[in-house]
Amino acid sequence: MTVxxxxxxxxxxxxxxxxxxxxxxxxxxxxxxxxxxxSFVGESGCGKSMTALAIMGLLPEKVGRxxxxxxxxxxxxxxxxxxxxxxxxxxxxxxxxxxxPMTSLNPVYTIGEQISEVLRRHKGLSQRQAHAKAIExxxxxxxxxPQARVDxxxxxxxxxxxxxxxxxxxxxxxxxxxxxxxxxxxxDVTVQAQIFDLLRDLGQQTGTATILIxxxxxxxxxxxxxxxxxxxxxxxxxxxVDQVIDSPRHPYTKGLISCxxxxxxxxxxxxxxxxxxGGIVPSLRDFGKNECLFASRCTIADEKCRANRPPEAEFDxxxxxxxxxxxxx
Amino acid sequence: xxFLFPIAQRIFYAIALLIxxxxxxxxxxxxxxxxxxxxxxxxxxxxxxEVIEQIRKDYxxxxxxxxxxLKYIGNVLxxxxxxxxxxxxxxxxxxxxxxxxxxxxxxxxxxxxxIVGVLLGVFSARNPNGLASYVxxxxxxxxxxAPVFWTGILLLIAFxxxxxxxxxxxxxxxxxxxxxxxxxxxxxLHLVLPVITLASIFLALYSRLCRxxxxxxLGSDYVRTAKAKGLAEREVVxxxxxxxxxxxxxxxxxxxxxxxxxxxxxxxxxxxxxxLGTLALQSIIARDTPTILGILFFSAFVVIVGNLLTxxxxxxxxxxxGSKA
Numbered sequence: 143m144t145v146x147x148x149x150x151x152x153x154x155x156x157x158x159x160x161x162x163x164x165x166x167x168x169x170x171x172x173x174x175x176x177x178x179x180x181s182f183v184g185e186s187g188c189g190k191s192m193t194a195l196a197i198m199g200l201l202p203e204k205v206g207r208x209x210x211x212x213x214x215x216x217x218x219x220x221x222x223x224x225x226x227x228x229x230x231x232x233x234x235x236x237x238x239x240x241x242x243p244m245t246s247l248n249p250v251y252t253i254g255e256q257i258s259e260v261l262r263r264h265k266g267l268s269q270r271q272a273h274a275k276a277i278e279x280x281x282x283x284x285x286x287x288p289q290a291r292v293d294x295x296x297x298x299x300x301x302x303x304x305x306x307x308x309x310x311x312x313x314x315x316x317x318x319x320x321x322x323x324x325x326x327x328x329x330d331v332t333v334q335a336q337i338f339d340l341l342r343d344l345g346q347q348t349g350t351a352t353i354l355i356x357x358x359x360x361x362x363x364x365x366x367x368x369x370x371x372x373x374x375x376x377x378x379x380x381x382x383v384d385q386v387i388d389s390p391r392h393p394y395t396k397g398l399i400s401c402x403x404x405x406x407x408x409x410x411x412x413x414x415x416x417x418x419x420g421g422i423v424p425s426l427r428d429f430g431k432n433e434c435l436f437a438s439r440c441t442i443a444d445e446k447c448r449a450n451r452p453p454e455a456e457f458d459x460x461x462x463x464x465x466x467x468x469x470x471x
Numbered sequence: 472x473x474f475l476f477p478i479a480q481r482i483f484y485a486i487a488l489l490i491x492x493x494x495x496x497x498x499x500x501x502x503x504x505x506x507x508x509x510x511x512x513x514x515x516x517x518x519x520x521e522v523i524e525q526i527r528k529d530y531x532x533x534x535x536x537x538x539x540x541l542k543y544i545g546n547v548l549x550x551x552x553x554x555x556x557x558x559x560x561x562x563x564x565x566x567x568x569x570x571x572x573x574x575x576x577x578x579x580x581x582x583x584x585x586i587v588g589v590l591l592g593v594f595s596a597r598n599p600n601g602l603a604s605y606v607x608x609x610x611x612x613x614x615x616x617a618p619v620f621w622t623g624i625l626l627l628i629a630f631x632x633x634x635x636x637x638x639x640x641x642x643x644x645x646x647x648x649x650x651x652x653x654x655x656x657x658x659x660l661h662l663v664l665p666v667i668t669l670a671s672i673f674l675a676l677y678s679r680l681c682r683x684x685x686x687x688x689l690g691s692d693y694v695r696t697a698k699a700k701g702l703a704e705r706e707v708v709x710x711x712x713x714x715x716x717x718x719x720x721x722x723x724x725x726x727x728x729x730x731x732x733x734x735x736x737x738x739x740x741x742x743x744x745x746x747l748g749t750l751a752l753q754s755i756i757a758r759d760t761p762t763i764l765g766i767l768f769f770s771a772f773v774v775i776v777g778n779l780l781t782x783x784x785x786x787x788x789x790x791x792x793g794s795k796a
Contacts, residue, residue: 200698225704232701240699245692250714250789260700295790311700 145217147318147351148174148197153211155192155201157426164426165209166192168375174319179345179352181366181383183359183398187423189375190355194321197353198238199228216318234264237312241324243305247296253280253307254292257314264315279310283340302333309340316348323355334358338365359402363387371395374424374435377454381461391455391463391471393440394419434466442467477793481782485775492771493547493764497540500760506532507556510758530556543764552768553761557754562765566747570769572642573746575658577735577773580666584673585724591674592681592720593713596689607678614675619734623668623741630664637664640743665742669734673727680723684716691715718789725781729774 155167167189174180182190195201197213199220213220215236220228240246247256257279258272267275273292280288283306296304305325312320322341326334338361345352354365362369362383369386371379371394379392390396397419421439428435432451437443446466455468465471508526512518527533531542546553552562591610594603631639638644638661647657688694689712697711739748747766754762785792 198699200695229701229703232699234701238699240692240696242692246696248693248697248711248715249791251711259702263700263702297791308696311696 146173146214147176147178147216148172149212149214150193150197151212151214153193153196153213154209155189155196155206156209157192157206158204159426161427165430166206166375166426167196168429170211170372170375170377172370172377172380174351174353176318177345177349177351178368179342179354179366181362181369182353182355182372183357183362183369184372184378185357185423188372190372191323192375193372194238194323194353194355197319197321198232198236199223199225200232230264233260233312233317234315235317236319236321237315237317238321238323239305239308239312239325241327243301243308243328246308247304249296252293252295253299257292257307257311260311260314275314276310279314280307282313282344283307283310284336301329302337305329305333305337306340309337309344313344313348313350317350319353320345320350321353321355324357325354326358326361327356334361341365359387359399371398375429376435376451377462377464378436379461379463379465380454381457381459385459385461391457391461391468392436392465393442393467393471394436395463396471397439434464442470478779478783481779485779488775489768489771490544493544493768494540496764496767497543498536500763501536501539505758507758507760508532510557547768552765555754555759555762557757557759557762562761565750565762566765566769569745569747569750572744573732573735573739573748574773575662576665576669576738576744576746577731579662580669580735581673581724581728581731583666584670584677585720587670588674588677589681589713589717589720591678592716593685593708595678595682596685596716597708599686604682607682610671611675611679614672617671619668619672619737620741622671623665623738626664626668627741637661642745665738665744668741669731669738672734673724673731676723676727677720681716681720684719685712688712688716714788718785718792721781721784721788725778725784728777728781729770732770732773 150170150172153167153170154165156163157166170189170193172180182193184190192201192206195206196208197215197220201207208221211221215231220231223231247253254273254276257276258267258269261267261272261275262269265272277288277292280292285291285303285306291299296307299307309325320341325341326337329337341352341354342365344350352365354361356362366383368381369383370377371386371392373394379386379390379395381391386395387399390399397417400417401419403416419439424435424438433449434440434443434447434452437447440447444466450466452464452466452468454462454464456462457468463471506527507530508523511526512523524533531539534542543553550563552566554560555562555565558565591603591607595601595607598604627639630636642658642661643654644657644661647653689708691712693715694707694712697707702711735746736748736751738744739746740752743749747769751763751766753759754766
């Protein structure tokens with residue numbers, strides 16, 4: 143196998159909380175190939191965004207830190223890279239779009255300036271060249287009349303348009319990796335589909351690999367080739383999207399999938415209108431414990447699950463599941 | 472046009488406000504006991520009622536209140552602030568003669584307070600437990616607590632008497648000879664202590680506000696975006712964060728402008744600075760009503776212009792100000 147574009151090895155991220163240090167990411171490994179789309183799925187607080195911020199080198203200062211593990215990007219360990227090197231990579235080779243398009247753009251600069259800035263910084267373009275390129279990029283993210291809109295301020299645009307501008311900024315330097323952290327959560331459903339289309343098309347054009355963080359199973363099925371299901375800072379399951387959705391190997395994945403509402407399905411006792419996973423996510427204090435953190439909510443958990451953290455079981459079809467009973471799920 | 476219309480509207484309100492200030496000042500001074508006739512009589516060692524009445528007549532003070540008021544407003548609208556009883560020259564000339572000294576003091580102090588306050592605010596927000604943070608806390612406490620005249624006197628004792636770095640009083644040393652630069656340097660030397668004194672109060676306000684505002688902005692989503700673009704720290708802080716954090720500071724600076732002008736009266740008195748403040752004090756003691764009214768009118772004018780400028784600057788900083796969206 144060739145060297146992957148991005149390889150995260152046994153990553154552990156610790157967050158300083160009032161109750162002490164909590165491992166919000168615990169022993170996470172993953173790989174991302176050139177041009178591939180990988181999806182992170184999991185409920186709020188499971189560490190999806192933390193992983194993304196760690197890859198960007200943007201963990202909250204003095205609160206979060208990489209305790210151990212490596213992030214290899216093109217053979218370079220980003221956990222050892224200094225600030226200057228990380229700034230060269232950020233926005234240029236790895237870029238990110240965020241969940242909140244309404245507040246992610248600076249209100250006091252024109253969108254043209256906010257796009258050209260990144261081109262001037264990384265590609266050494268002149269003011270004029272960057273401005274021209276910004277107009278091209280606005281056109282590429284399908285904003286009508288880009289010539290006129292380039293001098294608009296963010297408050298003159300809708301949420302969907304602002305997210306398009308964010309995408310234009312993120313893809314301006316044709317990065318190798320784009321991290322999209324819940325890019326459509328704050329948007330209208332109709333706009334969501336457009337944004338996903340845009341991300342997919344542009345990703346294919348530029349050959350950019352995408353990490354899509356979401357809890358929208360529909361988006362995962364449509365966009366991604368592989369998916370990682372996260373639970374409480376640990377990887378629960380990983381595998382090709384079709385297989386994981388068809389035959390999940392982790393009780394948590396199974397629960398998540400069953401929670402997706404099916405409008406056209408006939409309702410049965412087994413499949414009522416809406417299902418949920420009973421119980422609650424463990425508190426940060428319990429994150430480091432040597433046990434299966436899902437055990438308290440799991441229907442098939444036994445003593446073994448409460449006594450030891452399950453290793454990842456690997457299946458022939460590239461599916462991996464961190465469950466003692468992965469074979470029975 | 473879109474930009475100019477609200478400005479024109481503002482100017483109209485400003486003129487209306489100035490006339491209101493005029494009426495109010497005039498009425499209040501009229502209510503106060505004593506007038507120039509008393510002062511003249513006092514200065515000449517006492518006079519009988521007849522003489523005092525004659526003086527009042529000479530100055531037009533025997534007329535009914537509303538006639539005096541209407542006359543005064545009419546004169547002001549014709550850009551005539553009247554004639555000083557005490558200095559025996561037109562009030563406008565008197566004020567224009569003293570105004571540059573006051574403006575120099577007030578504007579320098581305001582700019583110093585803003586620049587140093589904003590820089591302290593930025594650095595202390597970058598590092599909430601660092602040295603700058605302690606400096607801000609100390610300055611804020613000191614600036615709020617210490618009366619201006621006391622600060623001024625302390626500075627005088629320290630840096631003019633004990634360590635004679637700066638001149639004790641006044642604005643110009645008449646013994647200094649030479650060209651423009653020598654004179655400018657001389658004035659600058661005289662300016663140091665009064666400006667520091669006047670700036671100290673506002674420095675405290677601005678640095679605290681800027682610190683709070685920067686702390687908020689540094690945690691915002693668009694600052695995270697700026698970092699995610701790979702921009703240098705300096706650009707993230709000064710280009711993306713500071714421009715947003717400035718709005719409340721500029722607003723406060725505009726509101727405080729009137730306080731700076733009134734603070735100047737005290738500072739000018741302490742340092743014998745030959746400005747409007749000193750003139751105001753002397754004319755109050757002399758009950759020189761036209762001069763007092765003129766100075767009040769000019770102060771109101773300066774404050775209103777200051778507020779208009781604030782509004783303009785805010786529009787330049789933040790495109791959302793004044794837009795409908």
